Amino acid sequence: MAEFKFLGYLADLYGKKRVKIPLDSARKLRDILGVEFPEDRSIVLINRRVGNFDNLIGNGDTVVIMPIISGGGS
């Protein structure tokens, strides 16, 4: 199983906040999710390291996909 977590509006985009997906072999992140994310406005952390949608994901990996935000108000 690989575990995926989505934050903010990207969770709405995916339809869930968390999902676990079994993978027979390592695959590109973008091919696993089947949803087009705004890549230039997203941060991908794979096992807590910065990654991208072309990285290969396998069973045991933990992926967090979060929007680029910019802190609070005044």
Added chain:
Amino acid sequence: MKGNVGRILRVNLSDRRISTEEIPGEMMGLFLGGRGFAAKILWDEVMEVDPLSEGNKVVFSTGPLTGLPLPSSGKMVIASKSPLTGGYGDGNIGTMAALHLRQAGYDVLIVEGRSDRPCYIAIHDKKVEILDARDYWGKTTIEAEHTLKEKHGRNIGCLIIGPGGENMVSFANVISQENRAGGRPGIGAVMGSKNLKAVVVRGTGNIPIFDEARLREMGKKGYQEIKEKQNYDFWIRQGTMQVFEWCNENSCLPAYNFREGSIPFSKQLDGYAMEQVKVDRKGCPLCNMQCGNIIVDCENGRAEMDYENVGMLGPNIGMADLGEVGALTRMADEYGLDAISLGSCLGFLMEASEKGVIDERIDWGDFEGCKGIIENTVKKEGLGEIIFEGVRKASERVGGDSRDWAMHIKGLPISAYNCHACPGMALSFGTSPIGAHHKDAWVISWEISTDRFSYGREKVEKVIELQRLRGGWFESLTTCRLPWVEVDFGLHWYPKYFEAVRGEGISEEEIFQLGDRIYALIRSYWIREMGVWDREMDYPPARWFEEPLSQGELKGYKLDRAQFDEMLSRYYEMRGWDENGIPKAETLEGLGLGDIAAVLGKNG
């Protein structure tokens, strides 16, 4: 010059003299408006005075885009010499007063002197009066606004202090439209020291615009572009409260007086929890992405929930109930106290109590205890007396090792981001021109998306770039940065808006130079007013260097002092400042601030 009304209104509360003056063309060219004007006026007019004395001034300053039919342009900068820090202090506030001031024919209002009795200033176009405020003194900000509107009508802009400002609590702020807050470095206390309860403005004129038709057309396109952004709907749902979950996930939440960066009870306080109890939404004028989320708090009051307030009055003081956090936030707004500073002060007291540094008992998450302390802060009694002048002074008073965990920089309590594992944000806080605030350069997203734990050159460059844009350009225009930074509204619009307003363009290089000039001017102001200066003024508290996170995914992380110091030196070098963070004479001269170089040289 179009785009600026070109006029300053000056009200002296000591001799009750009211006058107007033209803004020199050179000042408009060099400093643009808003923060630029405020810094220039304070440099020229407020020197070596006690911030709570008659000699201090309050500058209410707008910019060339303020109040125009453009996204989120209903903003104003409020500035003074800060009683909390002793240096330059400002804040921006969303308020109808910004529009009305310009429509009344003024870019800037300067209030000086001191009234011998409670008063307020009422501006109705050219008619400007200093009126008796005895009926309003003692009222909360919300009660006072209601009463002032009963007298002056609903179509006005109000800038009001609460009992916090009246009694000169050092972190008292200014409130407008019930929950819009600004001026966290104690600008409310400066108003209080002048016996000035409020400014009420009504303007009916037109703001001069070079090409109004083009501006309106581009403004309309801007509003439309914002509404079509992919994250617009989510922003409308949660606003800045979406930051809570994000910060918890990334260990940069303020928890237990910034000891920790994450909490196990995040879901009780985050944007999704807020959505469950949200009853209304409100915001600033001319904004179509209003970020004020209203909930009914645990005492049946209407509380506005913003990430900063919830972070500091939630996890930072161990509170786990959103309704209780809401009630504390509402109290802060009613009394006119900066909720960020209040959360920092309460967290400090809780830690001091836990460690036995003070005899009194206040536990983490003690809601009733917090309410009592807030009441006592305004009265300067009990534990409230200890925090009356902010967390730095509280630490000096209680002693022990509390200096290491009094979470401020230059006296301004750190806003709601833990930097144990965010060196770039620590630099941003360290070099912020008002003390540790996030508005100038919130760099955490960028650093997490690149190399989070780096102290490298690229991170310093990014902080400076953000300071130029957010702290220089947006603060001086004066318009809200959130459309750009939160929903990705095109940054390219702003020079176009500026050109349509002014009739002359501005290049990227000129925008950057404007930011650099304002930064050098404000830094020079601090140095002149403090008298002595060294790089330690830019250091975050020892906690982030000495005490690693003890829980969460980044358990064990802390900042590295030697690498932070290198990063700070790199920052100074890029800015043309010396090893102590003092702008070099050639830097000031290159920015058109040669006269300031002469003053700093004399002081040095």
